[in-house]
Amino acid sequence: MENNRVTVVTGGLSGIGKGTVMELAKRGYTTVIFDIQDEKADDVIAEANSIGGKTYYRHCNLFDSKEIIESFQYVKDTFGKLDCAFNNAGFGILPKSFEEVTEDEIDKELGILVKCHMICTIEEIKMMKENGFGRIVYTTSGAGLLGSTGMALYNACKHAIVGLTKGVALDMAKQNITVNAVAPGTIETELVAPYKETAPEIYAQWAASNPAGRLGMPWEIGRVVAFLFEEDSSFINGTVIPVDSGFCAGK
Ligand SMILES: NC(=O)c1ccc[n+]([C@@H]2O[C@H](COP(=O)([O-])OP(=O)(O)OC[C@H]3O[C@@H](n4cnc5c(N)ncnc54)[C@H](O)[C@@H]3O)[C@@H](O)[C@H]2O)c1
Structure with missing residues (x-):
């Protein structure tokens, strides 16, 4: 499929990011993955390119704003433009009551779930404005729409992404740049899949909690x-789309 669009996917070497890289590959996108798991890059690139992608890897530690800025400069120097971005990388901490959360955990979660996406967005907007076209999508979570016990820090970070989505969407509304978020339910990523064998009762509980x-x-x-x-998704802006088979719709 002929496709001249250039996109960045953060956290594209695993899980939701990798799944998205593959969907973009099928559609012929030029995709630059920002991630830190260098050892996985060759396999992901080979898989994506075998189904039609033009896929590249850039080592970028998203805790380091300088590396983020340099990585977007690499995209500009190499491909001349940026059309789309999926700001997705992240990890959680184990559930715990909020008074047990440490300052180090707060810094880590704000760093990987909020701050880096803000820095990425600033760089993305600069390039997309030059381009006259842009599509930005964030990964929030059901935890960005609802609270959940033991998850207050993650809840706060993912709610922040919902606010960022809405605010930046309004800032960009006249620029042909749309800004939206997906809110996944529990997804069978590489981290979760092994539980089917190693802890089937936990896996079954997760499955049963979904409608x-x-x-x-x-x-x-x-x-x-x-x-x-897509270009034709032009009037969808500032929305958060739950992709959870109805989990956030209620009981
Ligand atoms: N898996 C789920 O059930 C689920 C549900 C809702 C939301 N989410 C969200 O989806 C996003 C992706 O999660 P996932 O489950 O696919 O996780 P994952 O661990 O499979 O993938 C996350 C990717 O981010 C990368 N990453 C982590 N720290 C990084 C850093 N400092 N710099 C660059 N890259 C870094 C990792 O290397 C990895 O490739 C996260 O924001 C997560 O909060 C996940």
Whole structure:
């Protein structure tokens, strides 16, 4: 498929990011993955390019704002433009009551779930404005729409992404740049899949907590991101789309 669009996917070497890289590859995108797991890059690139992608890897530690800025400069120098961005990288901490949360954990979660996405967005907007076109999508979570016990820090960070989505969407509304977020339910990523064998009772609980009785798959998020990246998705702006088979719809 002929596609001249250039996109960045943060955290694209695993899980939801990788699933999205594959959906973009099928659609012929030029995708630059920002991630830190260098050892995985060759395999992900080979898989994506075998299904139609033009996929590249840039080592970028998202805790380091200088590395982020340099990585976007690399995209500009190499490809001349940026059309789309999926700001997705992240990790959580184990559930705990909020008084047990440490300052170090607060810094880490704000760093990887909020601050780096803000720094990325600033660089993305600069390039997209020059370009006269842009599509930005964030990964929030059901935890960005609802509270959950033991998850206050993660809840706060993911709610911040919902606020960022809405605010930046309004800032960009006249620029042909749309800004939206996906809110995945529990997704069967590389971290979760082994539980099927090693802790089937935990895996079964996660599946049972979803209205469909199963976990989501990374490609089911990737397809929504690919849809939001389309030129014709132009009037969808400032929205958060739950991709959770109804989990956030209520009991
Ligand atoms: N898996 C789920 O069930 C689920 C549900 C809702 C939301 N999310 C969100 O989806 C996003 C992706 O999660 P996932 O489950 O696919 O996780 P994952 O661990 O499979 O993938 C995360 C990727 O981010 C990268 N990353 C982590 N720290 C980084 C850093 N400092 N610099 C650059 N890259 C870094 C990792 O190397 C990895 O490739 C996260 O924001 C997470 O909060 C996940």
